[in-house]
Amino acid sequence: MPRGTSRRRALADPDVADGKTIMELSQDQLEQFDTEGWVFLPDVFSQEEMDVLSGELPTIFAMDREEVWRESNGEAVRTAFAAHFYNEAFRRLGRHPRLVGPVMQLLDGPVYMHQYKINGKAAFDGDVWQWHQDYGTWARDDKMPEARAMNIALFIDEVNEFNGPLYLIPRSHKGGVIEAGHDLETTSYPLWTLDKETVARLADEGGMIAPKGKPGSVLLFHSNLVHASAPNISPWGRVIVYLSLCHVDNHIRQFKRAEWIAHRDFTPIEPLDDDCLLELARENAAAAE
Ligand code: SIN
Ligand code: MN
Numbered sequence: 616m617p618r619g620t621s622r623r624r625a626l627a628d629p630d631v632a633d634g635k636t637i638m639e640l641s642q643d644q645l646e647q648f649d650t651e652g653w654v655f656l657p658d659v660f661s662q663e664e665m666d667v668l669s670g671e672l673p674t675i676f677a678m679d680r681e682e683v684w685r686e687s688n689g690e691a692v693r694t695a696f697a698a699h700f701y702n703e704a705f706r707r708l709g710r711h712p713r714l715v716g717p718v719m720q721l722l723d724g725p726v727y728m729h730q731y732k733i734n735g736k737a738a739f740d741g742d743v744w745q746w747h748q749d750y751g752t753w754a755r756d757d758k759m760p761e762a763r764a765m766n767i768a769l770f771i772d773e774v775n776e777f778n779g780p781l782y783l784i785p786r787s788h789k790g791g792v793i794e795a796g797h798d799l800e801t802t803s804y805p806l807w808t809l810d811k812e813t814v815a816r817l818a819d820e821g822g823m824i825a826p827k828g829k830p831g832s833v834l835l836f837h838s839n840l841v842h843a844s845a846p847n848i849s850p851w852g853r854v855i856v857y858l859s860l861c862h863v864d865n866h867i868r869q870f871k872r873a874e875w876i877a878h879r880d881f882t883p884i885e886p887l888d889d890d891c892l893l894e895l896a897r898e899n900a901a902a903a904e
Contacts, residue, residue, distance in 0.1 A: 637716040652788035652840040660831035664892040671704045686742045687803045692735035697875040712886035718860045725883035730859035736779045741847035745808040750838035757877045758869035762838045764861035770832040777849035780825040787817045788837035
């Protein structure tokens with residue numbers, strides 16, 4: 616079936632009734648992604664859907680397992696990796712058509728999950744994410760052949776100007792992989808980071824934005840887009856989930872990092888029905904009766 620016909624709908628259209636609908640980005644959104652490197656979509660998930668996900672966070676963040684990575688203070692959760700392997704709500708989110716569909720459209724084909732993170736950015740204790748490009752890490756550490764992979768992020772909490780929004784440098788994805796150093800000191804998590812001169816030059820050219828919005832908002836950004844986030848000294852937590860999806864042909868070639876950081880199952884994701892989270896809410900409610 617050709618693109619843009621009845622099976623698919625623009626993400627701008629919130630009226631999705633048919634469970635098998637795969638939504639897609641509009642032409643304007645595709646053009647913005649190409650030129651600016653990012654697209655922000657408010658109101659993609661309802662409050663009821665967000666409640667299903669946020670209700671699982673206390674359990675996940677309390678887990679004593681290696682995937683749940685703490686900040687340098689040893690307590691606050693920096694990132695819960697690979698929650699789609701050990702939590703049903705996040706398993707469904709990892710196959711949600713409103714997240715997987717637009718990325719399949721942008722990457723033009725089937726995708727697998729390269730990485731899955733619930734980033735905590737805890738109130739008062741959430742630490743910095745230094746300036747970096749995600750594909751820089753995927754290329755250097757995982758030998759991913761091309762930047763044919765990307766993030767789609769879902770705001771679980773409101774993201775505001777105080778609680779460590781992502782800073783993006785528009786258009787910085789156009790220059791390919793930029794030289795970086797491997798920072799093992801600044802935070803609890805190793806990262807390939809850019810130097811100050813490079814960030815200053817790119818920000819002079821492209822400016823800077825910090826997308827903010829309610830729970831249920833979605834942010835897509837190119838895997839070469841330069842980004843960072845400041846520490847969260849506010850009293851408000853800022854949980855964001857990131858699906859890092861990769862075209863199946865572009866799977867990683869090196870298996871140096873833990874499997875739960877850089878996944879090795881390259882099976883194409885089959886999106887679930889659009890109401891998969893609401894279905895879980897119904898199941899949970901029935902089980903509680
Ligand atoms: C990331 O860049 O991978 C995470 C940034 C953040 O959650 O603040
Ligand atoms: Mn990143």
